[in-house]
Amino acid sequence: MKRLLILFLFLIPMVAISQTDFDKAEKLFLSKNLVQSKVLFENYLKENPNNLKALEYLGDIEGQNKSWDKAIYYYKKLKLLKPIEANYYYKYGGVLGMKAKDSNKFKALGMISEIKESFERAISLNPKHIEARVAMVELYLQLPGIVGGSEKKAVLYANEIAQISPVDGYLSKGHIAEYFGRYKEAEVQYIKAIEVSKSKNSYRILANLYKNKMGQPEKAKSILEEIKNYPDRFSPNVIMRPLYQETILPNLCYIGGGGELAYWFQLKNYFKKVNIPFPILLLRNSALLISNKQLN
Secondary structure, three states: OHHHHHHHHHHHHHHHHHHHHHHHHHHHHHOOOHHHHHHHHHHHHHHOOOOHHHHHHHHHHHHHOOOHHHHHHHHHHHHHHOOOOHHHHHHHHHHHHHHHHHOOHHHHHOOHHHHHHHHHHHHHHOOOOHHHHHHHHHHHHHOOHHHOOOHHHHHHHHHHHHHHOHHHHHHHHHHHHHHOOOHHHHHHHHHHHHHHHOEHHHHHHHHHHHHHOOOOHHHHHHHHHHHHHOHHHOEOOOOOHHHHHHHHOOOOEEEEOHHHHHHHHOOHHHHHHOOOOOOEEEEOOOOOOOOHHHHO
16 A cells, blocks of 8 residues: 555656646647747657647647648547547648648649548548638649549539538638639628628738739728728637637536647637636547448
8 A cells, every 4th residue: 555655646746747748838839939849749748659639739830840741640640549530630631732732743643632531531520620621622723623623623612611601601612713813703702701700811811802813902901901990890710719709608618529629728828818717628428430331
C-alpha cells in the first residue's frame, strides 16, 4: 500500500507538468507563435505519442509552414488512430491538395484520386461538413476537364452547401460565377449572401469583387467604410458565433463532436480576453457502422 501511495504521489506531478506543457503549447499556438508551440508539442508527444489534439496541432503548424509532407504524416496518423473523425480526412485532403498544387503536373495528377476520396470520406462521416464540400467545389473548378474538372459538379456541391447553410451556398455559387468571369452573376449571389447573413465576410467578398474584378473601387470603398463605421449593423462571422451564442444564451456545458470541440478550444483565450465564461466541453458519444463491403 505504501509503495502504491509513493508511486501515485510520483505520477501526479508528472501528469501536471505534462498538462502544463500542453496548455503552454496551446496558448502559444493560438497567439500565432508557431515556432515555440511546435517545440512544446513535439516534447509533449514524446510522452504522449497518440495524443490526438497534439498531433492535430502539429499537423496544423506544419500546414501553416507549408511543410506538406510533415503535415500529411500527422493527419495520416490521426486518421489511423480515429478513423471516424471527419475533420482528419478533410485536413488530410487539404494538405494533399496543397502539395499537389506545388508539384509538377504529372505528380499532381496521381494525387487527385486520394484528395477526392479524402473529402468524400469527410462528407460521409459528417453529412453537414461544409468545408469539405467547399473544397470539392474548388477541386472541380481547378481540375482540367480532361481529368474530371467540371462546373456542373462544382454547382452540385454548392447546392448541397446551400441546403446546410444558405449563406455559404450563395457564396459558393458566387465564387463559381466569379471563377468563370460572370461577375454580374457573382454580384447577385454575394448580395443574396449579405441579405441572409449580414456578415462582414460576405461584404468583404463583394467589395473585393467590385475592386479587383468589376473596376468599381468606389463601391468597394463604400462597403468597407460601412463595415468600419457601423459594426453594429453586421452579424458575427463563424469564428465569433460560439462567443455570440454564449453571450445571449449562456450554457454550463456544450456537447459536441471531436471536430466541434477542437474548434471551440481554439477560442478559449478569446473568451478569456472579453470576460465571457467558457462552458464545460463534453465529447458526445458516437458510433460508426461499417459493412462487410467497407471492411473488404
